[in-house]
Amino acid sequence: MQRFILKSKNKITLMSGILISAGFLTNWIIGNETIFAWSLIIASALGVLPIAIQAYQALRVKVVSIDVLVTIAVLGAFIIKNYEEAAIVTFLFLFGAFLEQRTLNKTRSAIKELTEMAPESALKQIENGKFEEVDVGEVDVGDILLVKTGAKVPVDGTVLTGEGSINEASITGESLPVAKETGSNVYAGTILDNGTIQIVADRVGEDTTFGRIIELVEEAQDSKSEAERFIDKFSKYYTPAVLVLSLIVGLITQDVALAITILVLGCPGALVIGVPVSNVAGIGNGARHGILLKGSEVIGDFSKVDTMVFDKTGTLTVGNPSVAEKEYYGDNIDEALGYLASVERESDHPLAKAVLEEIGETTFSAVENTEVVKGGGIAAMVDGHRIAVGNVALMERENVVFSEKAKADVSRFEKSGNSLVLASVDGELKILMGIRDQIRPGVKEDLLKLKKLKVKNLVMLSGDNQGTVDAVSRELGLTEAHGNMLPEDKSAYIKKLIDQGQIVAFVGDGVNDSPSLALANIGIAMGSGTDVAIETSDVVLMNSDFSRLPHALGLTKATSRNMKQNIFIAVGVVLVLLASLLFSEWMNMSIGMLVHEASILVVILNGMRLLRYKLRNK
Amino acid sequence: MKKATLQLETLTCPSCLQKIDKAVKALDGVDKESVNVLFNSSKVKLNFDDEKLSVENIEKAITTLGYEVKKSQVNDL
Numbered sequence: 184m185q186r187f188i189l190k191s192k193n194k195i196t197l198m199s200g201i202l203i204s205a206g207f208l209t210n211w212i213i214g215n216e217t218i219f220a221w222s223l224i225i226a227s228a229l230g231v232l233p234i235a236i237q238a239y240q241a242l243r244v245k246v247v248s249i250d251v252l253v254t255i256a257v258l259g260a261f262i263i264k265n266y267e268e269a270a271i272v273t274f275l276f277l278f279g280a281f282l283e284q285r286t287l288n289k290t291r292s293a294i295k296e297l298t299e300m301a302p303e304s305a306l307k308q309i310e311n312g313k314f315e316e317v318d319v320g321e322v323d324v325g326d327i328l329l330v331k332t333g334a335k336v337p338v339d340g341t342v343l344t345g346e347g348s349i350n351e352a353s354i355t356g357e358s359l360p361v362a363k364e365t366g367s368n369v370y371a372g373t374i375l376d377n378g379t380i381q382i383v384a385d386r387v388g389e390d391t392t393f394g395r396i397i398e399l400v401e402e403a404q405d406s407k408s409e410a411e412r413f414i415d416k417f418s419k420y421y422t423p424a425v426l427v428l429s430l431i432v433g434l435i436t437q438d439v440a441l442a443i444t445i446l447v448l449g450c451p452g453a454l455v456i457g458v459p460v461s462n463v464a465g466i467g468n469g470a471r472h473g474i475l476l477k478g479s480e481v482i483g484d485f486s487k488v489d490t491m492v493f494d495k496t497g498t499l500t501v502g503n504p505s506v507a508e509k510e511y512y513g514d515n516i517d518e519a520l521g522y523l524a525s526v527e528r529e530s531d532h533p534l535a536k537a538v539l540e541e542i543g544e545t546t547f548s549a550v551e552n553t554e555v556v557k558g559g560g561i562a563a564m565v566d567g568h569r570i571a572v573g574n575v576a577l578m579e580r581e582n583v584v585f586s587e588k589a590k591a592d593v594s595r596f597e598k599s600g601n602s603l604v605l606a607s608v609d610g611e612l613k614i615l616m617g618i619r620d621q622i623r624p625g626v627k628e629d630l631l632k633l634k635k636l637k638v639k640n641l642v643m644l645s646g647d648n649q650g651t652v653d654a655v656s657r658e659l660g661l662t663e664a665h666g667n668m669l670p671e672d673k674s675a676y677i678k679k680l681i682d683q684g685q686i687v688a689f690v691g692d693g694v695n696d697s698p699s700l701a702l703a704n705i706g707i708a709m710g711s712g713t714d715v716a717i718e719t720s721d722v723v724l725m726n727s728d729f730s731r732l733p734h735a736l737g738l739t740k741a742t743s744r745n746m747k748q749n750i751f752i753a754v755g756v757v758l759v760l761l762a763s764l765l766f767s768e769w770m771n772m773s774i775g776m777l778v779h780e781a782s783i784l785v786v787i788l789n790g791m792r793l794l795r796y797k798l799r800n801k
Numbered sequence: 802m803k804k805a806t807l808q809l810e811t812l813t814c815p816s817c818l819q820k821i822d823k824a825v826k827a828l829d830g831v832d833k834e835s836v837n838v839l840f841n842s843s844k845v846k847l848n849f850d851d852e853k854l855s856v857e858n859i860e861k862a863i864t865t866l867g868y869e870v871k872k873s874q875v876n877d878l
Contacts (some may be wrong), residue, residue: 244823248816405839463841
């Protein structure tokens, strides 16, 4: 019976709404007081049922809930025969709850979309070697699973046989499919775009990368800040206090109408719901944009950040060196490039890799008499020509003559932080290449956006030499840049900044920077989602996408503003209601309930704005 | 000891949390410290002694309050 009534809450709301309007209509049109009174009595009796049941359940576990206040108020209104107010208050309360549910679902939708991407079933190999569809919860580590085209990978695993390409957007945010073959790792929640593979389960359920991400986001949306915990405690005592207050007022003034009005006005609503609503909408927006924010505490701190410290390699720069600039001298360059590639092919030096990548397709020739010159490079015979590949010192040893232009090029390349590779053919300089770890495209603009978002200091720390660091710093317009730093130097530097009273965010790839990530007020990991970085950091930028950083900062600022607005609205409404109760004539229970429900809807709608938040391109 | 995660119907009123919290904590065999009622994800997470009570007891305590339990999952701690 109880459950039936609670389940039909929406129907009851509708019926009581119809009864109320029918009552008012008959009263205006035919002026029949009896029909009017009875329709209102039925409406309020019907409407108060689900509220009273909830109130009773609350009292049973010793909680004075808002349902208790409303039930007493409605009973009070019955006693003084004010059926009009009783009916309207119950209707508004029920209708408000209905709207709240609808709008709250909306604010939570972004995160729900994420959790709904979780795989549900798997094709598991059974004893006779065939595959059978089972619930994903029944898959254990070591099971062999079949994944067909278009299906979700059910668990984290390793490919046993077959090949295909997988869309890993749900884990990395990267929409380009990744090719998988025997021995490749695959992740739960990713989608097999084409091909068929068999995998062995390595991690299942909540242990998978996807499971951990969901767990994190779910915990984040319900994590509470200091302020929220205070509000929670406050509201625990607030509701019983309102009850006591109205009793005292009722006893002293003997005015039941006043006492029950206090009950309705005192309902805490917007205050308790305001902050969680902003929180869930903000975190949901982040999740949609590949930003994991770990809770409201993080949002509060991040929005106030004044210094951002960046790791260089892999964060501001791409992470692997490539040819940034090049110059050719004289004729027969194609031939010279072929010789250079042939020599570099024999080497496993990191610069050689960059050179080969730059040259691409070419004619390779046999290399003879290879001589490795320590600290210089390589000299060898190719096609009967003497080829030298290496630095300036090697060229001098080979008696290569530098033209004025070549000299100028060398010093220019060095100045911009390049490592140099020169190639000579028969003692004549042919090729000059400047190789460096290049700045990620778009980083400069992103840093500018961060500055506009009132980040005062942009600092770069790196293990590279100061010359390289300075070159990058000049190009990006950073506030400070320090080279020759070991991971422990970086964390010591961050500690120094924090001790100076700055709020510091550290942005790193999380592989060797975990101490700094943990130490900074906000640790921001550029993770592809599979790293330990997820655990140690406060914010994760999926797929290592630097361009999400300004959005993340703007979003936390907007979310934190939104929370403050909601608290302001909630407190303001209660104050205005109480003041008007004391100083005005027009305040009654129905208006009180209307304002109360409206304020709850206003804070939810205000929070919902965050779902659409975008960084303005100014 | 086992760990239970219960998915409830969408929670909308903040005082629901208080009720559910108190009702679950009142059960014998529930580790009071571990009870966590999550508003936005509408979930209850808790550890309980599976020799003293079953997950059905916990579900019942919540449904009698008037909230539907959609799914529950029990894992070893």
